[in-house]
Amino acid sequence: MPYEYRKMTPRQRKEVLELRRQRGYPLHAPPHPVRHAGLYLVSAANFEHTPVMAAPERRREFEGDLLEAMKDCQAEVRGWVVLPNHYHLVVTADSMQQLSSAVKKLHGRTARRWNLADGKTGTRQVWYRFRDDAIRGEGHFYKVLNYVHYNPVKHGYVNSPYDWAWSSVHDYFDTHGREWLRAKWVTHSPGDFGKGWDD
Numbered sequence: 001m002p003y004e005y006r007k008m009t010p011r012q013r014k015e016v017l018e019l020r021r022q023r024g025y026p027l028h029a030p031p032h033p034v035r036h037a038g039l040y041l042v043s044a045a046n047f048e049h050t051p052v053m054a055a056p057e058r059r060r061e062f063e064g065d066l067l068e069a070m071k072d073c074q075a076e077v078r079g080w081v082v083l084p085n086h087y088h089l090v091v092t093a094d095s096m097q098q099l100s101s102a103v104k105k106l107h108g109r110t111a112r113r114w115n116l117a118d119g120k121t122g123t124r125q126v127w128y129r130f131r132d133d134a135i136r137g138e139g140h141f142y143k144v145l146n147y148v149h150y151n152p153v154k155h156g157y158v159n160s161p162y163d164w165a166w167s168s169v170h171d172y173f174d175t176h177g178r179e180w181l182r183a184k185w186v187t188h189s190p191g192d193f194g195k196g197w198d199d
Contacts, residue, residue: 037094039078041144042103043198044130045086052114052126054084059166062087065106073102079145082166083155086198088148090135090168103130139188145172147190149181151198 046052053059063082070077070091075098079090093099111126118124135141149172152164161169172181 037096039090039092039135039141040096040099041133041135041148042089042091042099042130043086043133044103044107045128047125047128049085051084053082056165058114059084062110063166065110069102069106070099073098075099075102077168078141079148079168079172081148081151081164081168083152083157088151090141090144090148096132099132142184142188143190143193146185146188147193150190154194154198 053062059082063080066080066082066087066089067077070089074094076092077089078092079088081088091099107127107130112121114126115121115124133144135144149161149167149169152158152167153161158164161167162173169181
């Protein structure tokens with residue numbers, strides 16, 4: 001978890017920073033080692049998992065902003081979910097640099113808008129840095145997609161993915177049907193995918 005660093009002893013912090021230095025990662029940022037065009041899972045959380053998107057209207061607004069930002073950077077959205085304090089996006093990008101720039105601009109715009117709306121200008125950090133994970137093949141894609149669609153259930157917001165409005169599960173349902181979705185779940189269950197960084 002990104003916030004575990006604060007709970008570490010000075011010695012543990014030193015060890016973690018040395019390991020990151022050896023691997024060539026930024027010392028205090030999530031690594032983005034894969035930079036080529038491809039299919040990615042992009043995940044981002046509100047700072048300290050504060051539910052800045054708790055209001056349904058704000059989730060709907062952000063969902064629209066997210067999809068529009070991906071369209072503007074010519075990335076193909078393959079799946080998404082927006083929750084009260086984080087989101088996941090499955091996207092095909094021609095340029096990781098363009099995708100990264102689009103996400104950073106989206107975070108900047110929404111942070112400013114929400115801080116103004118909530119009277120928190122200058123006092124609240126809205127987003128923590130995002131992470132991206134390359135998706136390796138068809139099986140991995142469906143496992144990630146199922147993970148994304150199941151996320152609202154995993155976090156206890158609803159009992160069924162179909163009960164969560166801010167998700168691509170409804171698009172897949174309309175296009176492929178419930179039996180197709182069920183078959184993909186059976187063959188590509190997410191298992192413990194996300195354990196340790198989405199808990």
